[in-house]
Amino acid sequence: MKIVVCIKQVPDTTEIKINPTTGTLIRDGVPSIINPDDKAGLELALSIKDKFNAHITVITMGPAQAEDVLREAYAMGVDRAILLTDRKFAGADTLATSHALAGALRRLEFDLLITGRQAIDGDTAQVGPQIAEHLDLPQVSYLEHLDFDGKNTFTVKRRVEDGYEMLQVDGPCVVTVLSGAYKPRYMTVSGIVGAYEKEVEFWGFEQIDVVESKLGLKGSPTRVHKAFSRGVKAPGELYEVDTNEAAGIIISKLKEKFII
Amino acid sequence: MDFSLSKTETLFLQMIREFADKEVKPLAAEVDEEERFPVETVEKMAKLGIMGIPVPVEYGGAGGNNVLYSMAVEELSAACATTGVIVSAHTSLCAAPILEFGNKEQKAKYLPKLASGEWLGAFGLTEPNAGTDASSQQTIAVEDGDNYILNGSKIFITNAEYGHVYIIFAMTDKSKGVKGISAFIVEKDFPGFSVGKKEKKMGIRGSATCELIMENCVVPKANLLGKISEGFSIAMKTLDGGRIGIAAQALGIAQGAINETVKYVKERKQFGKPISAFQNTQFQLADMQTRVVASRLLVRQAAFKKDKGQNYSTEAAMAKLYAAETAMEVTNKAIQMHGGYGYTREYPVERMFRDAKITEIYEGTSEVQRMVISSALLK
Numbered sequence: 245m246k247i248v249v250c251i252k253q254v255p256d257t258t259e260i261k262i263n264p265t266t267g268t269l270i271r272d273g274v275p276s277i278i279n280p281d282d283k284a285g286l287e288l289a290l291s292i293k294d295k296f297n298a299h300i301t302v303i304t305m306g307p308a309q310a311e312d313v314l315r316e317a318y319a320m321g322v323d324r325a326i327l328l329t330d331r332k333f334a335g336a337d338t339l340a341t342s343h344a345l346a347g348a349l350r351r352l353e354f355d356l357l358i359t360g361r362q363a364i365d366g367d368t369a370q371v372g373p374q375i376a377e378h379l380d381l382p383q384v385s386y387l388e389h390l391d392f393d394g395k396n397t398f399t400v401k402r403r404v405e406d407g408y409e410m411l412q413v414d415g416p417c418v419v420t421v422l423s424g425a426y427k428p429r430y431m432t433v434s435g436i437v438g439a440y441e442k443e444v445e446f447w448g449f450e451q452i453d454v455v456e457s458k459l460g461l462k463g464s465p466t467r468v469h470k471a472f473s474r475g476v477k478a479p480g481e482l483y484e485v486d487t488n489e490a491a492g493i494i495i496s497k498l499k500e501k502f503i504i
Numbered sequence: 505m506d507f508s509l510s511k512t513e514t515l516f517l518q519m520i521r522e523f524a525d526k527e528v529k530p531l532a533a534e535v536d537e538e539e540r541f542p543v544e545t546v547e548k549m550a551k552l553g554i555m556g557i558p559v560p561v562e563y564g565g566a567g568g569n570n571v572l573y574s575m576a577v578e579e580l581s582a583a584c585a586t587t588g589v590i591v592s593a594h595t596s597l598c599a600a601p602i603l604e605f606g607n608k609e610q611k612a613k614y615l616p617k618l619a620s621g622e623w624l625g626a627f628g629l630t631e632p633n634a635g636t637d638a639s640s641q642q643t644i645a646v647e648d649g650d651n652y653i654l655n656g657s658k659i660f661i662t663n664a665e666y667g668h669v670y671i672i673f674a675m676t677d678k679s680k681g682v683k684g685i686s687a688f689i690v691e692k693d694f695p696g697f698s699v700g701k702k703e704k705k706m707g708i709r710g711s712a713t714c715e716l717i718m719e720n721c722v723v724p725k726a727n728l729l730g731k732i733s734e735g736f737s738i739a740m741k742t743l744d745g746g747r748i749g750i751a752a753q754a755l756g757i758a759q760g761a762i763n764e765t766v767k768y769v770k771e772r773k774q775f776g777k778p779i780s781a782f783q784n785t786q787f788q789l790a791d792m793q794t795r796v797v798a799s800r801l802l803v804r805q806a807a808f809k810k811d812k813g814q815n816y817s818t819e820a821a822m823a824k825l826y827a828a829e830t831a832m833e834v835t836n837k838a839i840q841m842h843g844g845y846g847y848t849r850e851y852p853v854e855r856m857f858r859d860a861k862i863t864e865i866y867e868g869t870s871e872v873q874r875m876v877i878s879s880a881l882l883k
Binding site: 312315316319430431432433434436437438439440 | 511512515516518519522523551552553554556557561565566567568572
C-alpha cells in the first residue's frame with residue numbers, strides 16, 4: 245500500500261492582520277503552516293499507515309523554505325518527502341501547479357493520492373481535481389471519511405450541499421479531504437529530533453514528466469484583474485424579542501430603507 | 505556565540521506550545537481546584553515521547569537533549585505548573601540518575617519503561633528530619649543475603665501516589681555520616697513498600713505529593729544504584745540536573761503570568777482607557793519580561809552545558825535561584841495588575857502565584873542555591 249499526500253505551505257491566515265490605512269495584508273511575522281485541509285489529509289494517510297503499514301510520500305511545490313512543512317510531516321510520521329522547486333514553476337496558477345504536481349506524480353507509484361480540499365490562501369479547491377484529470381484517475385472530492393478494506397477498495401463518505409454520498413472507489417484514485425474530517429496528530433519528540441536528519445528530495449523540471457509550456461507563468465491562463473479588500477460592515481442591531489415583534493421590527497426597518 | 509534557535513528547537517517549540525495550549529491549559533484550573541493528578545495528560549505526553557525527551561533512543565527515549573527538555577517543562581508550566589513538575593521529577597530525578605549512574609542491566613530494565621511513560625518515576629531523599637540537611641538520613645538499609653532491607657520514611661515526594669519506580673536514599677553505614685548513604689532503585693510492588701498520606705499543598709496541587717513508607721522493604725542487591733556509599737554524591741548530582749527542570753518550571757510560570765497579564769491589561773478599561781495605556785503598567789511589564797528573558801538565558805545556558813558534558817552545577821543553581829525569585833515577583837505583580845479580579849480564582853494568575861512559591865523551596869531552597877554559587881566563587 246503506497247500513499248502520496250500533496251501538501252502546501254500557507255501563511256497562517258488566522259494570524260494575518262490588515263493594515264487599516266492601506267487595506268493590504270501585513271505579512272511580516274506571520275507564521276507559515278501546513279494548509280489545514282492538507283494536514284487532515286496527512287492524518288488520514290497516517291491513520292491508514294497505523295493499521296495497514298502503508299508507505300507515505302509527501303510532496304509539495306514551492307520555494308526552498310517550503311522544506312519546513314516537509315520536515316513537520318516527517319515529524320508526524322511520513323516516510324519520504326519531495327520538494328518540487330524550480331524557477332520554471334514560478335508564477336503558476338492552479339492549472340500550472342496541477343500540471344507540475346501531475347508531472348511529479350507520474351514518476352511515483354501509489355494506490356491512493358490525497359490532497360486537501362483547498363488552501364486557505366487561495367481557496368480555489370481546484371488543484372486536487374485537476375491533478376486527477378491530468379492523470380486520468382477517479383476522484384472523490386470533499387471527503388469526510390474513508391474506510392479501506394485492506395486490499396484495494398475505499399469506501400468514502402463525501403459531503404455534498406444537502407447531505408452526503410457514500411461511494412466505493414478502487415485504487416489508484418484521488419481524494420480531496422476536508423479539514424474537519426481528521427484531527428491531525430501532534431509531531432512526536434523523536435520524530436522532531438530525527439526530522440532534520442532525513443532526506444528531503446529536491447525535484448526540478450528535469451525530474452518530472454510534463455511539457456514545459458504547461459508550467460509556470462506561461463502555463464497559467466489566470467490573470468488577476470484587481471485585488472481589493474471588502475469594506476467593513478457596520479455591526480448589526482440585536483433584538484431579543486418574540487417572533488411577532490421581530491417580524492414587525494424587520495418590516496419597519498426594510499420600509500425605513502425603502503427596500504419594501 | 506549563537507542565541508538563535510535551531511530548526512529542530514523551533515519545530516519542537518511549535519509542537520509543545522500547541523500541546524500545552526490545547527491539552528494542558530484547559531485542565532489547569534480543574535487540576536488545581538480538585539487537587540487531581542492529570543492521568544490523562546500523562547498518557548498523552550507518554551504517547552508523544554515527552555516523558556523521555558533526553559533519554560537516548562537505545563533506551564527507548566526520544567533521543568533529544570536537556571535544552572529541549574527544559575523548553576518542554578517551561579511551556580507545560582506556562583499552562584499548568586502541576587504538569588510541569590510531573591515531567592520534571594520523572595525525568596530529572598528518576599530517569600536521569602538511572603541513565604547516569606545505573607549499570608547496563610538497570611538501564612535496560614528501567615529506562616525503556618520510564619522513557620515511554622509506561623512507568624512514572626519519583627525520588628525520595630527528604631525526610632521529616634532531613635530537609636536541607638540531607639545528610640541526617642534516618643532511613644536505614646541493612647544487608648540480608650541477596651537483598652537490602654530498608655526501614656524508614658520519606659516525605660514531600662512528587663509523583664509518589666502514581667509512581668512505579670523510586671530512587672530512594674538510605675544509610676548503609678551510619679557511622680560514616682554523609683559517606684554512609686547509598687542509593688536504591690525501588691519498585692512500588694517491592695514487599696514492605698507503601699505510599700503514605702497525601703499532602704494538602706498551597707500550589708502545584710495536582711502533583712500527588714505523598715509520604716513513602718518502607719517497613720522491612722526488600723530491595724534486591726541488583727537494585728543498588730551506583731556503588732555502596734555513593735548515595736550522597738548521586739543525590740547532589742541528580743539535584744544539579746533537577747534544578748534545570750525546576751528553573752524551567754519557574755520560568756514557565758512567570759511567562760504564563762505575563763501572557764495572562766498582557767491579555768488582561770489590553771481589555772481592562774479604567775478612566776476611559778485600557779490600563780495598558782498607563783505608563784505604570786508598561787514599565788511593570790517591561791521589568792517583568794526582562795527578568796523572565798534573563799531567567800530563560802540562564803536556564804538554557806545550564807541545559808546547554810549539561811548537554812555538552814561540562815560542569816553545570818553553578819549555572820543550574822543560578823538558573824533556579826533567579827527563575828524562582830522571578831516567578832514570585834512576576835506572579836505577585838501580575839495579580840497587582842489584575843487588581844481584585846487577580847485575587848479570585850476566575851483568573852489564572854491567582855493559581856500561578858501559589859504555584860510559584862514552591863520553586864523557591866524544593867530541589868534546594870534559594871538559600872541552598874546561594875550556598876552552591878558562593879562556594880564556587882570562594883573556593
